[in-house]
Amino acid sequence: MSINLQSHVFAGNPLTSKSSNPANPFSPTTGLETIKARLLGNTQSASSSNFKVLLFSRGRPLASSVSVSVDSPPIWNLGWIILDDLIGLLESAGVHLNGDQFVYLGSRADDDVAYWATDVSAERNLMPLLRNKQLCFVELRTLMVATDWADLHAMGNLAIAGHARALLEWHNLSRFCGHCGEKTLPIDAGRRKRCSNESCKKKIYPRVDPVVIMLVIDRENDRALLSKQSRFVPRMWSCLAGFIEPGESLEEAVRRETQEETGIEVGEVVYSSSQPWPVGPNNMPCQLMIGFFAYAKSLEINVDKKELEDAEWHSRESVRKALTYAEYKKAQSTAAAKVEQMCKGVEKNQSLAADFNVESGELAPMFVPGPFAIAHHLISSWAFQDRVNNSDEGHSKQPRDSLSNL
Ligand SMILES: [Zn+2]
Structure with a gap:
């Protein structure tokens, strides 16, 4: 089942910084x-x-x-x-x-x-x-x-x-200037900063950290490569992802990360969509997840255990089973109940509704991240792509995916 989203979570901000509304008198x-x-x-x-x-x-x-x-x-x-x-x-x-x-x-x-x-x-x-x-x-x-x-x-x-x-x-x-070490001050209503040192005055812009995230596909055997990290909740499998090195193109980053983490050689790299991700590590205020389909040229897996716990090829059928809609709804209602409890005030000795880790569910032997993550959409658009379409070089066409209208 594919889940219909207008855009990725965290994209589609309804506020715009440049108002064309004449009723708003304030710059x-x-x-x-x-x-x-x-x-x-x-x-x-x-x-x-x-x-x-x-x-x-x-x-x-x-x-x-x-x-x-x-x-x-x-x-x-x-x-x-x-x-x-x-x-x-x-x-x-x-x-x-x-x-x-x-x-x-x-x-x-x-x-x-x-x-x-x-x-x-x-x-x-x-x-x-x-x-x-x-x-x-x-x-x-x-x-x-x-x-x-x-x-x-x-x-x-x-x-x-x-x-x-x-x-x-x-x-x-960004409290201090990276150039001279003096304090920085907000300007432009907090959307920029500038060094307070009069002889420096370096302007500082909000930072975005790009990350490539890719679903590696074995086209011949109709399988996708999913990986596990030790920080994941049990039984969760997802796409590979990694940072881009200076001087590297996105395609090169996809190929290098896949090779380093799993030993698999990637040929064709096809862009899918991207997602702002402001809930990543604390030292990265906003990551930009840039999603790709990556087609494998070699199939033997050699996992770098420093980077990953495991990586395996999964059939389309098993990936479809892992995309269990009911479990995501259950995770959503559990988290919503938790927010309700927090806002209505839970006594210290009362426990909150279980954390969303319960999304690991009781039904599926494996599951993939929920619809809030781009990984979900990369995986589901491949899993629910028409087989005939796929065997007919379907990769070059727009996947029949809920996000194909992005
Ligand atoms: Zn400075």
Whole structure:
């Protein structure tokens, strides 16, 4: 079964940084001036009701959750706070923010609200007040698993939160100039930074780390190569992936990584699609997963045990069985219940709903990552590709895949 997505999770951000909406009178820079004035207590400045702020703590966005019916999982939402309300909360908590750490996220085409984010990890006094409002900081990965991938609004929220998290984490990692070592300062409403050293003034841009991710295919025997890593949950198999070396093309990176990790030689490399991935390692605020189909020229596997736990060829039939739709729905409802429990406040001695590792399921002897990951779509588009189509050099055609309209 293939799962219909409009775009990959974390792509398709509904906020745009350049608003064409004439009802929005604020450029990002003048908007930030207004926010700073309001935070200083200047109530004469322009109305701040059309400023909404998303708070983050330790990389986690503020979220809320509602239960709509007993038959369906709870639905999470981003915990946007109108600037005036945020100022009230800050006053109650005795917290002072000067606005320097606010980053502009953009605005929608159809409203006059400017959306912002800021990190309040250090403001412990704020936390109980947010909890009283049934708002809670939740790991973005948990929200990702908890999302109904058919819900476009929720998918948009994931993209917004992913972008905001990537920007804020990049701010944390770029506090000093790599050129002269002086402090950096945010400019352009937090979307860029500049060295504070007048004789340097180096401009620093948000960072994206590209990663190649590939499904290696044995065309003759109709099999795909899947690998296991020790950090994976048990019985999970996925695509190979790796970083690109300086001076290397994407195709070369696909061939080199496959060769290094499994000893398999790759010939033709075909691009599929790409996915922003703001939930990778902490030192990489936003990875860009660039997905390929890679056609094997040799078939003997020689696993580099330092990189992988195992790698095996899997038949199309066994891969289809591993793509068990019911298990992904189960993982989603479990994660959604966990978010609900966190937002509604779970006593310390009560346990949360089990983590999404339960997606390892009870039915399948193996499974592949859920629909939130590009690996899922590389694997499922191959697994559900028409056999006749494939034997007829189908690789050169667009796979009959849920993402073929990207
Ligand atoms: Zn500098």
